[in-house]
Amino acid sequence: MIIVSEEERYGLLISAVMRRMCLGLSTKLLNISVASLCRTRQLEKAEAALIDGIRLGVLPDVVTYNILITGYCQVVGFDAGYHVIHRMKEAGINPNLITYNSLMAGATRQGSLACCLDMLDEMLDRGIVPDVWSYNTLMHCFFKMGRSDEAYRIFSEILLKNISPCQATYNILINGLCKNGYIKNAMMLFRNLQRQGYVPQIVTYNILMNALCKLKRWKGIMRLFDEIRELGIAPNAITYTTAMKCCFGSRRYKEGLQIFFEMKSGGYAYDLFSCCTIVAALVKSGRRLAAERCIAHMIKIGYDLDIASYNTLINWHFKEGKLEKAYNLLGVAESRGLDCDIYTHTILIDGLCKAGNFDVAERHLSHMKTMGFNCLVASNCFINSLCKAGYIDYALQVFNSSDMRDSCTYSSLVNNLSKQRRYRLAAQLMLSCIRSGCGYWHAKHSAEALNASGSVPMGSYHVVSIPSDFSL
DNA sequence: GTAGGGTTAG
Numbered sequence: 001m002i003i004v005s006e007e008e009r010y011g012l013l014i015s016a017v018m019r020r021m022c023l024g025l026s027t028k029l030l031n032i033s034v035a036s037l038c039r040t041r042q043l044e045k046a047e048a049a050l051i052d053g054i055r056l057g058v059l060p061d062v063v064t065y066n067i068l069i070t071g072y073c074q075v076v077g078f079d080a081g082y083h084v085i086h087r088m089k090e091a092g093i094n095p096n097l098i099t100y101n102s103l104m105a106g107a108t109r110q111g112s113l114a115c116c117l118d119m120l121d122e123m124l125d126r127g128i129v130p131d132v133w134s135y136n137t138l139m140h141c142f143f144k145m146g147r148s149d150e151a152y153r154i155f156s157e158i159l160l161k162n163i164s165p166c167q168a169t170y171n172i173l174i175n176g177l178c179k180n181g182y183i184k185n186a187m188m189l190f191r192n193l194q195r196q197g198y199v200p201q202i203v204t205y206n207i208l209m210n211a212l213c214k215l216k217r218w219k220g221i222m223r224l225f226d227e228i229r230e231l232g233i234a235p236n237a238i239t240y241t242t243a244m245k246c247c248f249g250s251r252r253y254k255e256g257l258q259i260f261f262e263m264k265s266g267g268y269a270y271d272l273f274s275c276c277t278i279v280a281a282l283v284k285s286g287r288r289l290a291a292e293r294c295i296a297h298m299i300k301i302g303y304d305l306d307i308a309s310y311n312t313l314i315n316w317h318f319k320e321g322k323l324e325k326a327y328n329l330l331g332v333a334e335s336r337g338l339d340c341d342i343y344t345h346t347i348l349i350d351g352l353c354k355a356g357n358f359d360v361a362e363r364h365l366s367h368m369k370t371m372g373f374n375c376l377v378a379s380n381c382f383i384n385s386l387c388k389a390g391y392i393d394y395a396l397q398v399f400n401s402s403d404m405r406d407s408c409t410y411s412s413l414v415n416n417l418s419k420q421r422r423y424r425l426a427a428q429l430m431l432s433c434i435r436s437g438c439g440y441w442h443a444k445h446s447a448e449a450l451n452a453s454g455s456v457p458m459g460s461y462h463v464v465s466i467p468s469d470f471s472l
Numbered sequence: 473g474t475a476g477g478g479t480t481a482g
Contacts, residue, residue, distance in 0.1 A: 070473095105473045137473055171474045206475040213476095238476040245477075273477040280478060311478040346479040380480045387481095411481040 026058040034064055038071030046071060060091065066098045073106025078115050081106045095126070101133050108141040116141045132163050136172050143176025151176050171203050178211035186211065202228070206238045213246040221246045237263070241274040248281035256281060272303045276312045283316045291316060307333060311343045318351030326351060345371075346378040353385030361385075376404045383409060387416035407438045 030053040037046035046068065050060055065088045073081035081103055085095055100123040107115035116138060123130060135158045142151035155173055158165055170193060177186035190208060194200065205228050212220040225243050228235055240263040247256030260278055263270060270278075275298045282291035295313065303309065310333040317326035330348070334340070345368045352361035365382055368375050379402060386395035392413075399405065399413060410433035417426035 101473065108473080133473055140474070168474045173474095175474060201475095203475050208475095210475065236475090241476045271477090276477040278477095306477095308478040313478095315479070341478090343479050348479095350479065377480050382480095384481055406480095408481045413481095415482065 026053070026056075027061050027064070030058050030060065031063050031067060034060075034071075035067045038067055038074075041071075041075050043071055043075055060093075062088070062093050062096055062099070065091075065093060066096075066102055069099060069106070070102045073102065073109065078103070078106045078110050078112060082115075095128075097123070097128050097131060097134070100128060101131070101137060104134060104137040104141070108137055108144060111141075111144060113141050113145050113147075132158065132166050132169060135163065136166070136169050139169075140172045140176065143172070143180060146180060148176065148180045148182065167201055167203075170198065171201065171207060174204060175207045178207060183211045183215065200233075202233055202236055202239060205233070206236075206242060209239065209242045209246070213242055213249065216246070216250050218246055218250045218252065237268055237271055237274055240268060240270075241277050244274070244281070245277050248277065248284070251285075253281060253285045253287075272298070272306070272309055275303070276309055279312050279316065283312075283319050288320070305333075307338045307341055307344065310338065311341075311347055314344065315347045315351070318347065318354065321355070323351065323355055342373050342377075345373060346381065349378040350381035350385075353381055356389060358382075358386065358389075358391075374404075376406060377408075379404055380406070380408045380412065384412035387412050392416055392420060392422075405436075405438065407433060410438060 034046045069081045069084045103119045104116050139151045139154040174186045244256045244259045279294050314326045349361050383395045414426045414430045
């Protein structure tokens, strides 16, 4: 038996407490550093920090592993995140509610409903009670997969189980309804909630504004935008970007730029998203100098450009007729490991067509098809440029050999056929456009074509004068 | 853990 004095006993006690305090503090510090590395996608460094910690006697806890799981899910994918659970078990740490919620979020991000449901099952098997966030995430996952009915069932389950929905629950519900085409229902739900005293967040307004933007409902958006200000809710960069996009999308460049100036004068740092929105609009409306100024700003700030930003800049070079610069920039994007997406290919094809390089454009179009991309817009660019360059019969061949068409496809053909006074064919195409449910567009030549062909009663459409020397 | 950017016709 070792005899220790009273003094020694106190000393040992104090040192144990100190060690524990130190350990607690250090694990917390370790977690902060791992979290910050994971947030900046530096997983290898996060792992190195973990190893260093263990070497120094600082053991990771459940929080450390949960942070790692979130990081792996975000950077690599769900499987990599799930793998961390095995490491937790080896370290003798049990996964908790946050572990499974993070994994469900990871599964949702990559659109895997099966994994999301598996995580819920595993959670229940372990006797962990899901919270509002588990249900929020599951609801989000169902909506993301287009399964609105089941998503709504999860919302009902939240209420049935007497779990209090949080702000995000309603946001996810409203967003899910909007993204699945139930914008009217989402709007009604929003107004009903407001009548019941629900105070919407800026996120809620952003979701609704974005939904109306897709419908090109400019007035509706502006009403919401005014409402935000009346309620004293502070708009953020997303609100401004969405409002601007809607203005630009409906060709209200003046109003869009006004919002941009309001954002600037309000001291909002305009980020990469808003920069791309503005540059794209300036390029499209031919405001060359303003576009250049904005691009110079983008470069000066030193944003970490992603593929969408490169697409914006590549498109700018093409519109300026600088093909070589466009290709160089594409090379830069690829060398940075960024994958070209549907926009990149479409922009390339459009750029090639506008430069009159139809052979290469056509080859790239078939290459795009073999890669499994949806080529509707790219094909429309090809058809439209062929028409404008006078190769309208070849454009018709391309049109007839493909079943991909929308109102843009018809619009290009009808307008250009009408310009060549080939009204009969133009009218036929226009009617088949309307019959196929592609929608209708307002164009001088389309109306001419219809009126001239006598296919529909005069006055049904926007009527314009018909050339006096016209004959069918 | 919920919201925003980039491509075609008129």
